[in-house]
Amino acid sequence: MGIFGKKKPAVSEQQIKEALSQVQDPDLHQDIVSLGFVKKIDFHKGKVSLIVELTTPACPMKEMLRDQCVDVVKAIEGVEDVSIEMTAQTHRARAIPDLVQGALGQVKNIIAVASGKGGVGKSTSAVNLAFALQQKGSKVGLLDADIYGPSIMQMTKVGKPEETKGDFIVPPIFAGVKIISVAMFTEAKQAQLLRGPMVAQIIKQFLTQIDWGELDYLIIDYPPGTGDIQLTLSQIAPITGAVVVTTPQEVALIDVRKAISMFETMKVPVLGVVETMSYFMCPGSEKKHFIFGKNGGRKVADENGVPLLGEIPIEPVVAENSDKGKPVVISDSNALASLAYNHIAGQLAAQQSIVNSQSDRALTHFKLEWV
Amino acid sequence: MSVNIQVKKIWQEDARTLGILWTTGKKSLIDSVKLREACRCALCVDEWSGESKITPGSIGDDVRPIVVQSVGRYALNVHFTDGHTTGIYTFDYLHEIF
Ligand SMILES: Nc1ncnc2c1ncn2[C@@H]1O[C@H](COP(=O)(O)OP(=O)(O)OP(=O)(O)O)[C@@H](O)[C@H]1O
Ligand SMILES: [Mg+2]
Numbered sequence: 001m002g003i004f005g006k007k008k009p010a011v012s013e014q015q016i017k018e019a020l021s022q023v024q025d026p027d028l029h030q031d032i033v034s035l036g037f038v039k040k041i042d043f044h045k046g047k048v049s050l051i052v053e054l055t056t057p058a059c060p061m062k063e064m065l066r067d068q069c070v071d072v073v074k075a076i077e078g079v080e081d082v083s084i085e086m087t088a089q090t091h092r093a094r095a096i097p098d099l100v101q102g103a104l105g106q107v108k109n110i111i112a113v114a115s116g117k118g119g120v121g122k123s124t125s126a127v128n129l130a131f132a133l134q135q136k137g138s139k140v141g142l143l144d145a146d147i148y149g150p151s152i153m154q155m156t157k158v159g160k161p162e163e164t165k166g167d168f169i170v171p172p173i174f175a176g177v178k179i180i181s182v183a184m185f186t187e188a189k190q191a192q193l194l195r196g197p198m199v200a201q202i203i204k205q206f207l208t209q210i211d212w213g214e215l216d217y218l219i220i221d222y223p224p225g226t227g228d229i230q231l232t233l234s235q236i237a238p239i240t241g242a243v244v245v246t247t248p249q250e251v252a253l254i255d256v257r258k259a260i261s262m263f264e265t266m267k268v269p270v271l272g273v274v275e276t277m278s279y280f281m282c283p284g285s286e287k288k289h290f291i292f293g294k295n296g297g298r299k300v301a302d303e304n305g306v307p308l309l310g311e312i313p314i315e316p317v318v319a320e321n322s323d324k325g326k327p328v329v330i331s332d333s334n335a336l337a338s339l340a341y342n343h344i345a346g347q348l349a350a351q352q353s354i355v356n357s358q359s360d361r362a363l364t365h366f367k368l369e370w371v
Numbered sequence: 372m373s374v375n376i377q378v379k380k381i382w383q384e385d386a387r388t389l390g391i392l393w394t395t396g397k398k399s400l401i402d403s404v405k406l407r408e409a410c411r412c413a414l415c416v417d418e419w420s421g422e423s424k425i426t427p428g429s430i431g432d433d434v435r436p437i438v439v440q441s442v443g444r445y446a447l448n449v450h451f452t453d454g455h456t457t458g459i460y461t462f463d464y465l466h467e468i469f
Contacts, residue, residue: 027375029394260443270443303459305443354375355444362377362394366447367440370383 011078016041016048019072026061027350028357032069035357039087046080048073055353057088057137057216060346088137090216093356094238100207102168104237106214107141109352112234112242112268116255118224121276121312122245123151124322125341126221128329129243132338132345134176135329138216141171144181145206145233146223147199152181157325160184168211175330180210200232207236217349225255226262234266241271241352243309248275248296260304271309271351273301274344278311281336288313307351310344312337376462378441387435391465399469403435407451409468410458 021033032038032052040051052069054062066086073082090108104110113126123146130142144152152158158174161184171178186202212218220237223229233239242263246256256273263270275297279288291314301308312318315337321328329338377394384390389401407430408423410416417424430453437450442459450456 029375029396264443302446302461303442305441305446305459305461307445350375362379363381363441364444365441366378366381367438368381368383368389368436369438370436 011043011046011048011076013041013043015076016043016050016073019076020050020069022072023065023068025065027354032065043079046078047083048079048081049083049085051085051087054086054088055357056090056349058133058346058349059088059353060343060350062086090138090353091356093240093352096238097236099204100237103208103210103212104218107212107218108216109240109356110218110220110237111271111348111352112220112222112237112239112263113245114222114230114242114259114263115224115245116226116257116259117252118149120224120245120247120252122224123155123221124318124327125243125245125274125276125312125344126219127152127155127322127327128338128341129345129348130177130217130219131175131327131329132342133217133219133349135342136345136349138349139214140176141178141180141212141215141218143206143210143218143220144179144183145203145220147182147186147202147229148223150181150183152179152221153183155322155325155327165211168209170211175327178212178215180206182206196228199229203229203232204236207233217352226258230262231266234263234268239263239266239268241348241355242268243271243274243348244306245274245276246297246300247277248290248293250293250296253296253300256300257304260300260306269355270304270306271348271355272307273297273304274309275311277314280314307347309347309351310340312340312344376445376466378447378462381439389436389439391469393462393466395466397466399465401465401469403451404430404432405469406436406449406460407434407453407455407458409460409464410455411464412457412459414455414457 017033021031023032037052039053042049066084069084070082092108096105115122130140134140144150156174158179159172161169161172163170171180244256244259246252260270279290298308313336317332317335318328318337321331328335329341379394380392382390387403391399408425434451434453439449442448446459446461449458
């Protein structure tokens with residue numbers, strides 16, 4: 001290169017880092033460099049390759065963040081090409097007690113799907129959210145803990161467990177999700193007759209003797225309501241977040257408040273409210289019919305200071321496919337309900353990531369007395 | 372949904388002003404009376420029109436909070452000296468208007 005040749009400015013790692021620090025994670029309100037998301041920076045001549053690690057494979061902002069990273073790095077003089085590998089590593093917010101170490105030791109997030117009352121679409125939500133998270137690239141398990149009315153063996157075509165590993169039962173897999181249901185171990189009729197202490201015993205077995213292996217999310221379908229069983233479950237399993245499912249009716253909302261406060265008393269963060277059967281749209285029409293009332297989920301979420309994760313329409317294909325053992329998100333991905341479940345799965349994952357990373361940056365509980 | 376705004380710090384700035392530092396970096400200094408007027412609870416807002424039922428000037432200038440406490444993950448509740456205790460303000464809302 002002669003003295004008249006234009007020397008290309010060399011790109012430095014520092015420059016790349018500075019550029020990337022303009023990219024903010026919109027949920028965590030911090031730039032991706034100080035959050036430690038940038039795992040690897042390689043550059044050779046004008047080619048830059050990066051590894052960016054997010055807090056969940058189900059991050060709803062993944063594509064947006066990737067585009068922003070490409071844009072800011074490309075803007076550096078001398079950079080011609082940028083390739084970015086987006087990976088994800090979920091983190092665990094709660095320590096795992098010894099009792100469940102063998103079963104849940106490698107499970108990062110344990111999410112309770114609960115409801116104040118029965119029949120609101122809780123199990124349908126738990127199942128579809130599990131499959132939606134799985135489709136977004138997470139390792140997912142689904143535990144049907146509704147001891148009096150287990151339904152997940154009907155809602156999916158999962159078989160019974162056939163394998164054991166030492167003292168542990170290996171969960172069968174259906175469409176990529178590991179599934180265990182109380183119904184695999186007890187007869188439905190029998191369960192009705194069980195008394196409190198026996199129920200607690202079954203729950204304990206259930207939580208301690210399954211070989212879940214490594215999971216990003218374990219979704220637990222809770223029995224409806226806020227009684228002893230729910231408390232026992234939350235005491236034994238280190239739940240990292242709870243989702244409360246409701247229909248929009250006013251009468252349902254009273255029980256939702258109870259469910260939210262039950263989790264709060266146990267210091268389980270409520271990730272948000274899911275409203276099901278929110279509206280009905282006639283095929284071919286855009287008009288939403290609010291059969292069970294409107295905005296109930298929004299109202300109860302606001303009143304309790306938790307997010308509304310989303311609203312799921314009433315759609316016959318949800319019930320039909322569920323009865324056939326084919327959750328709608330895997331059998332009909334274009335259904336409105338599938339889109340809603342997918343959206344909610346992303347929000348759920350984002351909320352769990354926020355909760356997991358928040359402890360040191362935000363005040364979670366405060367009480368200020370005026371003087 | 373932008374419900375991810377959190378409180379970093381909350382304090383009493385002076386006799387009538389509440390201070391909040393948000394995780395976004397924004398700082399809000401909120402006057403007690405304005406806070407009372409901004410209440411969106413079912414008693415203060417018309418359920419159908421969504422409009423505030425508080426007539427401007429109707430809140431006494433001496434109204435102060437008694438206690439300000441967190442509700443859930445995204446809201447706070449204020450008990451006021453005029454006896455009003457049902458106000459729940461989402462962080463989002465406060466962050467936006469103050
Ligand atoms: N979005 C929807 N559209 C249409 N039907 C739905 C929808 N969600 C759930 N259903 C149907 O409503 C019924 C109740 O749903 P689900 O079993 O999920 O409720 P649940 O809250 O788990 O009830 P339980 O208290 O009995 O466990 C089921 O028949 C289900 O297929
Ligand atoms: Mg159910």
